[in-house]
Amino acid sequence: MPPKRTTVAWAIAGAALLVYGITCCRTVFIGDSGELSLIVDTGGIAHPPGYPLYTIVGFLWLKLLWFLTPAFAANLFSAAATAAAAAVLYFLLARTTEEGTASPWINAGVALSFAFSRPLWGSATNAEVYGLSALLYVAALLFVVRYYQENRPAALISAAFFCGLTLTHHFSSSVVALSLLVALWLKRKDISGRVLAAAVAAFLVPLTLYGYLLLRFDPSLPINWMTERSLTGLWRMFTADIYRQFIAVPTLGDIGLYGSRLIGLLAMAFGPGLALLALPGAAEGVYRKSPVAALIVLPAIANVVMVSLYHIPDFDGYLIPLFVAVVFLLRQSAALMPSRWRQRPGTTATIAAALTVIPMVFNVAACNLGGLRLAERYGRDLLDSAPEEGTVVLKSDNGSHPALYLRYGERYRPDLDVYATNSTLVRLTHRYGGGDYGRIVDSLDRVTGRVFRGAEYIINQGTPPGYPDRGPVGFLYGPGGVAGDRTASFEQRLEHFIRDSLDRIDLGHDLKVRQVCLEYRLWEIDRLMRRADQATVSGAIDRLRVRGKQIGDPHTCLAVSQFFRMRGATDEALAWVEIAFAAHPGSLARRDINIGLASIRRQRGELPEATAALEAALRLDPSSTAARYNLNLLKVESALTRNDYPAALEASIELTRLEPDNPLPYFNIGVIHDRLPGSQQKALEAYREFLRRGGNEQYPEAARRARERIELLTFELKRP
Structure with missing residues (x-):
């Protein structure tokens, strides 16, 4: 007797939540984690579109987990939302399964392969918006399919409501509205005007959540992205107009780069070869002209097109509709097995286990090779040498390294996350430079359970151009640092830090974390080099040249160029600009490189050349x-x-x-x-x-x- 759907769904959610909980970050993480932790704790206004739903629900979630630090509770919110998304996905797969074609175990295995794909697993272990985005998208898609199959008004109204909710969160999930429109077109002869009006109302009701931004607007908030309390300010938040600079029609070169990254992302997410098994299911859907398959695949295609227009380096979290379509087609491929195989419980259980384990093992062992090397080369030494009042959290140098937590979890002491706290503060103070830095530090102290002890670790040590005068110090290996050999000389600690930093630059598997790590490390190295002898500086620069060329990414080369520019080495900076141009960048990357080139020319007093570089940048992107x-x-x-x-x-x-x-x-x-x-x-x-x-x-x-x-x-x- 097959198990009940509800029982299997609860088991899927429980298994995913257990793994997420084991590998979850216990404090703030790099990227937007610090911002979002502050938002749900203090009730601020997040970056556009403002995320009112995430803020309100996250605030209530923190009240529910009052006994945890707000940062840890915010991370668990992502875990719970992603686990729930996997369970709802199982319901969607079960509803779209034709009689006798796929067992409940196959559907469960596919749902868990979605849960343990690297982008989902990664975002589930720290405060991020993608877990809730996945939940809203899959729930809306489930009701759309249910409406198409049953033609029930309640299903249509529910689908419209969840489609509206996607507009109060990450817009990448709003492509599910395309499925709803297709379903309405297919059922156009059976729908009444009154039901359609109710569906429109249900779609619009969630948008009232944006009223939270107007009600909560306060310039004194630690984080407040809204510029003014007005309909204009609200519209600018809703449309996320500050991100329009990233939108551009891709060139042929961009499409090639984007396509190769997309293929690599799918291979990274599900393991080598597993994503390819979705192709037979796709071919079968095209051959049969399946409407249900169209409802699931069409928004994924729209999602890929939308992301191709949005030129950012870290787009894996934006592709949840694509991942849903891939696992659906993976299930369709499994349904093409000979019937005699499908009727054997042992065979279906083995396939289900493989679908679950392959992404998990690949993400722990293969996608995190950088993390494993980090653990082998640095982790044990750093943890052994960390004093009692603090430790180094290995996870914070690359997005969600389950391998590090599974390997060193028993030694993890979440009392002081050096990298994550410092990196988050660098980003917050740079992004919100007009705000009160002390207020941000005080709020972050609260979020992390007073682990940072802000005033004790913040000194006026000098900061690079573009950052506030007061900034977080590199207190890992700096004077009075909380880790490393305290008896070593400053020069020895500095050399250790430089070697450690430069060797880590290329360990990030995805481009976003690699760039964040690089920029943060360059900032720290620049600060520490000011007190080093010339031999140490020369050695560090030689290492930087070698390591930067090994990465071979145009954005990375540009960051290295800016590092040399800030040190006054404009000849070296120009050389790195040439390396960046030679790395086959896309059109918007060339725009950024030209802007960087203009900064160097301007610093050298070459105003005509600087003007020419900026004009070239505007030709590539007139809206820059x-x-x-x-x-x-x-x-x-x-x-x-x-x-x-x-x-x-x-x-x-x-x-x-x-x-x-x-x-x-x-x-x-x-x-x-x-x-x-x-x-x-x-x-x-x-x-x-x-x-x-x-x-x-x-x-x-x-x-x-x-x-x-x-x-x-x-x-x-x-x-x-």
């Missing part, structure tokens, strides 16, 4: 705000050298339109009006606007000059 901003900045500098104040003023005003939250253009406007006769009042207003928009925190020297001018101008304007 960064290119336009830098081009207008060059116009300001060029006009000021010619004493052409009207032209400088016009370019500065354009800068305020391009980056309204950046206070520096207002300071420049004040300086220009200061030099124009009869413009003292306008200069005074510009200086005040500069301070009002956060100039004190970001540009202290300019703020000092602005306060002096405000005092003097106020006195002069009061004179009769």
Whole structure:
């Protein structure tokens, strides 16, 4: 007698949740984990589209798990949502199974292969939005299929409601609306106007959750991405207009790179060869012209097209509809087995076990080879040498390394996550540079259960351009660090840190983590090198050259170029730009490289060449705000050298339109009006606007000059 669907679904959710719990990060993680942990704990406003559903449900979840640190509870929220998505996927597979073609065990194995695919497993072990996105997508798809099969109004209204919910979360899951539209078209003769109106209302009701953003808007929040409490500000959040710079029609070269990455991602997600087994199921669906298969596969195709237009390095979490379609077709392929095989319980159980174990083993042993090398080469030494008050959390250098937790889980002490906490703070302070850094640290202290002890580990050690004056220090191997040999000299600890950092740069399997690690390591190395002897610096630079060329990624080469630019080695920086161009970048990568090239040319005083590079960037992407901003900045500098104040003023005003939250253009406007006769009042207003928009925190020297001018101008304007 086959088991009940509900029983199997609970077993799937329990198994997934158990594995997720064992491998779950216990504190903040790199990327958006720190931001999202803060959001659900403090009720802030996340990056666009704002994620109101995630924030509200996550806040309630933290209240339910009040006995855990908010960061750990937020990570478990991702685990629970992803496990629930796997269970709902089983219901979808069971509903789309034709009588006698696939056993419940096959469906269970396919659902677990989805749960243990690397992108899903990875996002389930830290605070991320993709677990809830998967749950909403699969639930909406289940109701769409149910409506098509049963033609019940309740199923249609439920499908519309869940489609609406996807718009309150990650938009990649909203492609499920295409399935709903196809189902409505196929059933157009059977639907009444009243039922259709109810479905439209059910679709719109979830959008009222965006009212949370208006109600919660408060500039004093630790994290608040919304610019203003207005319908305009709400629309900018909903449409995520700050991300439009990443949208562009791909070139042929982009399509080739994207296709190769997509194939590699599928191989990485399910294991070598397993994703290929979905091809017979796809061929069978095309041959039979299956409407149910179309309802599941069409949104996946739309998903792939949408992501191809969105030029970002880390798109694996955006492809949940594709992963759902792959596992569905995998099940369809299993259903093509000879009937005598399907009737043998041992055969179906073996296939189900293989479907479950292959992605799991591959993700632990193959996808995480970098993590295993890290554990072998550094993990045991670092854990052995860590003092009692802190430890090094191995997971934080690459997205979700189950292998490290399974191997070293018994030695994991979640009292201080050095890498993750520091990396998260670097990202938060850089991203929200206009905010109060101390308030972010205090909030992060709360989220991690006071493990960071912010004030004790934050000192004014000097930071690279573009970061706030106060920044988190590299306290792993730095002076007074919490790990490493305390009796070693500073130079020895520095050399260990540099060797450790440079060797780790290429361990990240996916590009996102590799870039984050690289930028963070370069920042730390740059800070520590300022106190090192020349031999240490030269050795580190030689290692950097070798390691950077081994990675061979244009974004990585550009980051290395910027590292040398910040150190004043512009010749070396230009050489790395050439390496980046030679790495066959896509169109938007070439845009970024040209913007980086312009920064180097500008630093060398080569303004015409810098202008040409920015114009090339704009030809590649006419909507690039960064290119336009830098081009207008060059116009300001060029006009000021010619004493052409009207032209400088016009370019500065354009800068305020391009980056309204950046206070520096207002300071420049004040300086220009200061030099124009009869413009003292306008200069005074510009200086005040500069301070009002956060100039004190970001540009202290300019703020000092602005306060002096405000005092003097106020006195002069009061004179009769």
